[in-house]
Amino acid sequence: MVADRPHEFDLIARYFAPLATDPGCLALTDDAAALTPSPGTDLVLTKDMLAAGVHFFPGDPPDSIAAKALRVNLSDLAAKGARPRAYLLGLALQDDWTEDWLAAFSAGLAADQARFGLSLYGGDTIRSGAGLVVSVTAIGEVPAGRTVRRNGARPGDRIFVTGTIGDAALGLRLRLDPGLADRLGLAAQEREHLLRRYLWPEPRTALAAAILDHASASIDVSDGLAADAGHVCRESRVDGVIDVDLVPFSPAARGVRAQDPGLGLACLTGGDDYEILACVPPQACDGFVAAAADAGVAVSCIGEVAEGGGRLTFTQGGRPVQVSDGGGFRHF
Numbered sequence: 001m002v003a004d005r006p007h008e009f010d011l012i013a014r015y016f017a018p019l020a021t022d023p024g025c026l027a028l029t030d031d032a033a034a035l036t037p038s039p040g041t042d043l044v045l046t047k048d049m050l051a052a053g054v055h056f057f058p059g060d061p062p063d064s065i066a067a068k069a070l071r072v073n074l075s076d077l078a079a080k081g082a083r084p085r086a087y088l089l090g091l092a093l094q095d096d097w098t099e100d101w102l103a104a105f106s107a108g109l110a111a112d113q114a115r116f117g118l119s120l121y122g123g124d125t126i127r128s129g130a131g132l133v134v135s136v137t138a139i140g141e142v143p144a145g146r147t148v149r150r151n152g153a154r155p156g157d158r159i160f161v162t163g164t165i166g167d168a169a170l171g172l173r174l175r176l177d178p179g180l181a182d183r184l185g186l187a188a189q190e191r192e193h194l195l196r197r198y199l200w201p202e203p204r205t206a207l208a209a210a211i212l213d214h215a216s217a218s219i220d221v222s223d224g225l226a227a228d229a230g231h232v233c234r235e236s237r238v239d240g241v242i243d244v245d246l247v248p249f250s251p252a253a254r255g256v257r258a259q260d261p262g263l264g265l266a267c268l269t270g271g272d273d274y275e276i277l278a279c280v281p282p283q284a285c286d287g288f289v290a291a292a293a294d295a296g297v298a299v300s301c302i303g304e305v306a307e308g309g310g311r312l313t314f315t316q317g318g319r320p321v322q323v324s325d326g327g328g329f330r331h332f
Helices: 008-020 022-026 064-077 099-116 167-176 180-185 186-199 203-214 227-234 251-259 261-269 282-295
Strands: 040-051 083-094 119-128 133-143 160-161 217-221 239-245 273-278 299-306 311-317 319-321
Touching: 008 022, 008 099, 008 119, 022 119, 040 064, 064 083, 064 099, 064 203, 064 217, 064 273, 064 319, 083 099, 083 273, 099 119, 119 239, 133 203, 160 217, 160 282, 167 180, 167 251, 203 273, 217 227, 217 261, 217 282, 227 239, 227 261, 227 273, 227 282, 227 311, 239 282, 273 282
Parallel strands: 083 119, 239 311
Antiparallel strands: 040 133, 083 133, 160 273, 160 299, 217 273, 239 299, 311 319
């Protein structure tokens, strides 16, 4: 450790103890914390690890890295109908970390804690010789016995998605190929929209109550629409049909799809959307749409669930189209 850097315990006191806002956190002065669930609730737990060069670029702003690490977990909680309560943080810092970087990182966490209503409950900080790694375990609450899973879809359910699909995947393509935006003729506003969607995912936490009240199955779209809709079909043992003409795309993504059909396909198969796909019984659709509007979350009906054994089909203009999910995003 560099001599002028703070000791680990000073680092915790300076940058992370202020994030431990709940009394059960014990101000991060002990080896563990105590989280008491609200009466009549189950705890929902989820964990994601993000590594530099895999899930984000090493030079990304530290506050965006912090936000992404937290938000991808909040997206999982929202898809279960859960309200965020707490999180644990594992941070492996590369050898060249600086206090300015860490201050900006912790500020990003603080901003999202205030926005999404949760507290840091503990974690661990180590030195990494292999690059920055951020690990978050998020904890949420649902009414007892009511967690919405991916295996509850039933024939007749309508398939909904939130927001727009494919922006983050296109944003990643722009990061990897800086000249692509010019070749596609994207306006500056369109380019910035796609890049921001990759850097700053928007978890649909406001929709959690609507998912809880109306959805039979739900999943966050992290590995790509095709892959994650396929997961729901297989786990629910039903078939699904998605109409590409009904999938919501942003104006920027529509422009890309018009210029390059190959990149247009990436909108359906690329990851990092962090939208929610929900299967909703037909009699509950009006209530779901109304609840989503009240929550300020745009939802679109893009397909339907049918009898079957786990097959997902895409159609366009009334005809089947070939969309291979490639298994979705894979680490190995």
